[in-house]
Each structure stands twice: as structure tokens, then as C-alpha cells.
Amino acid sequence: MPSSPRVRSAPGKSRTRAARAAHLLKGARPSAAAARKKKAAPRKSAKPRRPVATQPGKSRFFTPDPVRVAAVIEQLRELYPDARCALNHASALELLVATILSAQCTDERVNRVTPALFAKYPDAAAFANANPKELEEAIHSTGFFRQKGRSIREACADIVTRHGGEVPRTLEALVALRGVGRKTANVVLGNAYGIASGIVVDTHVARLANRLGFTNESDPVKIEFALQPLVPRELWTLFSHWLILHGRAVCIARKPRCSVCPLAPHCPRIGVTLSQ
Numbered sequence: 001m002p003s004s005p006r007v008r009s010a011p012g013k014s015r016t017r018a019a020r021a022a023h024l025l026k027g028a029r030p031s032a033a034a035a036r037k038k039k040a041a042p043r044k045s046a047k048p049r050r051p052v053a054t055q056p057g058k059s060r061f062f063t064p065d066p067v068r069v070a071a072v073i074e075q076l077r078e079l080y081p082d083a084r085c086a087l088n089h090a091s092a093l094e095l096l097v098a099t100i101l102s103a104q105c106t107d108e109r110v111n112r113v114t115p116a117l118f119a120k121y122p123d124a125a126a127f128a129n130a131n132p133k134e135l136e137e138a139i140h141s142t143g144f145f146r147q148k149g150r151s152i153r154e155a156c157a158d159i160v161t162r163h164g165g166e167v168p169r170t171l172e173a174l175v176a177l178r179g180v181g182r183k184t185a186n187v188v189l190g191n192a193y194g195i196a197s198g199i200v201v202d203t204h205v206a207r208l209a210n211r212l213g214f215t216n217e218s219d220p221v222k223i224e225f226a227l228q229p230l231v232p233r234e235l236w237t238l239f240s241h242w243l244i245l246h247g248r249a250v251c252i253a254r255k256p257r258c259s260v261c262p263l264a265p266h267c268p269r270i271g272v273t274l275s276q
């Protein structure tokens with residue numbers, strides 16, 4: 001019987017954690033250094049580790065209270081009954097383009113640029129065949145115009161060649177378009193098609209999700225996956241709008257207005273050291 005392949009570390013490099021574990025699982029004795037480390041380590045209690053809320057991204061152990069989460073959701077629903085997508089659009093394609101333009105740019109500025117842009121490029125084929133310089137000029141004021149212009153042209157070329165000119169309706173197909181990430185795909189599906197594919201996590205959503213103690217992750221995708229089980233699926237799109245609106249009006253980045261915040265009774269204010 002052939003022996004199983006051995007996991008070897010690269011010359012000059014120590015073993016990875018997985019390789020070390022595989023090595024030890026095979027019954028090998030730990031190295032002298034590992035044995036010394038184990039002996040010196042303090043004994044751990046048999047009690048399970050309790051969830052703790054620390055600085056964002058610092059602990060893996062975190063369990064938000066569902067009753068508190070529900071109270072926050074109800075309060076947000078009352079505070080922002082007219083919440084909607086702030087990017088003006090009349091189709092999924094327009095929203096896709098507007099969302100690409102909104103990276104590192106305000107929604108207001110994007111809304112100033114898009115009317116003329118959508119008049120000049122009325123469909124995916126028009127964007128795909130756009131003269132790069134002309135397109136860059138049209139979106140110049142939104143910043144990062146070269147990257148954004150390329151993303152728009154490439155995504156639209158994929159839409160034309162692979163989807164007959166229609167923006168696809170699944171997360172998988174959308175993120176497969178060049179220049180389109182998970183956040184953009186969730187924005188389009190939730191707001192243009194009414195499909196709750198995920199929760200849009202931008203800088204406001206990430207900040208509030210941490211301060212409210214809904215997660216202690218810092219990576220947007222991990223935050224999204226932490227929020228999904230907490231929020232009813234039919235509210236995923238609205239929930240993002242609510243947090244974005246609250247983040248702009250009250251829970252601002254530098255000095256949140258906790259003294260006037262209606263969420264204060266339900267908010268542990270994780271990581272907030274300065275407030276007004």
C-alpha cells in the first residue's frame with residue numbers, strides 16, 4: 001500500500017499550523033521547543049469561553065442578543081420609514097453603473113453625473129463600445145475615473161456577450177462580471193430587482209454593526225455573513241439603508257451623537273470612546 005504523502009515545510013521555513021497538526025496527528029512527538037512552550041503555558045479552565053465584546057476585529061467569540069437586535073430593527077424602521085436607494089436609477093443597468101461610480105464618491109455627486117451619462121450611453125452595448133477617453137471625461141468628477149471607466153466598459157461587455165444585454169439576476173452571475181464585486185451585486189439585486197441576495201456592507205454599515213455589537217468582524221464579507229442570521233431576509237435591503245442613514249445622521253464616524261440617539265437604550269456602544 002502506498003504511504004500517504006508527507007507534509008514537508010519549505011526549506012528555510014517553519015511548518016504551517018496545518019502541517020504541524022498533521023505531523024502531530026500521525027503520532028509524532030512534539031519538538032523540544034513545542035514541549036517547552038506547552039509546559040510554560042498556564043492551565044486553561046474547563047469552562048467554555050464566554051462571548052466578549054471587545055474592539056472590532058479583536059475577538060472571535062461574540063453572540064448578540066436576538067431580543068436586543070429585534071428592538072434595534074424596530075427602532076430603525078420607525079426612524080427611517082422612507083428609506084430607499086440614494087442612487088437615482090431607472091433600470092438595473094443604470095444602478096449597476098451608478099454603484100460602480102459611487103466608490104469613494106458621494107451619492108449626490110454620482111446623481112449629478114448620471115443623467116447626462118445615461119442619456120449618452122442608453123444601454124450596455126453603448127457602454128461596452130464607449131470611447132475610453134470620452135467615458136472617462138464624462139465620469140471624471142466621481143474620482144478614480146480610469147478604473148471606474150474600465151470597470152463599466154468591461155462589465156457591460158460581459159453583459160452583452162454573456163447575458164444578451166440584460167443585467168443578470170443572480171449573485172453568482174453578477175460577481176462573475178468584470179469589475180463587479182459582492183457589494184455592487186447586492187445593491188443591484190436588492191434595489192433594482194427586489195431580490196434579497198445579501199446585505200450591503202459599506203463603511204457606515206460596518207461601523208454601526210460593530211458599535212451596536214452585532215458583530216466584531218472588520219471584513220465586509222464576514223460582517224455580512226454575521227448580520228444575515230440576525231436580520232429577517234425580507235429586511236436585508238432596507239436594513240442596509242437604515243444603517244447608512246443612521247450612520248450619516250447620528251452615528252457618525254468620529255464623534256457619534258449618542259446623547260440624542262434613539263438606539264442608545266439598545267446600544268452597547270462598542271469601541272466608542274468619544275461621543276456627543
Ligand code: SF4
Nearest residue numbers: 251256258261264267
Ligand atoms: S448610541 Fe451611539 S454608538 Fe450606538 S448607535 Fe447611537 S450614536 Fe451609534
